[in-house]
Amino acid sequence: MSLEIEKRIQDTIIEIKPIGEVDIYTSPELKNQIFALIEERSADIIIDGESLEYIDSTGLGALMSIYKKMQENSLNLKIINLKPNIYKLFDITGLNKVFNIRE
């Protein structure tokens, strides 16, 4: 399974929906696409994890880079609809305390 990235752009919010797996192979693509959007739009971002089947440590690292980039630009990042198996990895690594994660 690879990764597709759906984007829905509204006025001040961009909704990103990763579909599939974010791992050492696919995480650079996710990071690059979101970095480009931040440069282009300067909008808050919601990452919808409804169709995110897997994320590994490099995917979590990519999200951390995105979070830092957004903080530098005074923008907000929210993560929603994470599956329990995905949230477990945020919990293990302590990143559940860093990110704004909602159900």
Add this chain to the structure above:
Amino acid sequence: MDKILLKIPKKSEYMSTIRLTSSALSNINRFNIDEIEDIKVIVSEICTFFIKNLNRNTEDFEISYQVSQNKIIVTVADLNDGELSVESLNDDMSIMIIESLSDNFNYDFNNKTITFEKTKIGVD
């Protein structure tokens, strides 16, 4: 105890194949869904750790699965030349995840292998 050996190129594009194989073998042994997910994540993170910390990739990964009634023992060997430093264990998210999810684990940096065990819940 059955032993299965997977020899696969050390390339990031094969990670999903490694996860799929790990899940399938765990499923044969009737681990529950959470345990299968853990095994898949651990194997994937071990391979990711080697890819991140040992740059050479001309040789393969050799992943051995020893499957018995109540547990699975998985050893991932990076067959490439080169050295891993003990410092690579520090502040590494892969290591944090591997140590959290496995029941037993062992790093053999001389032979560039990492082994872990996962035992079925409710089985002594």
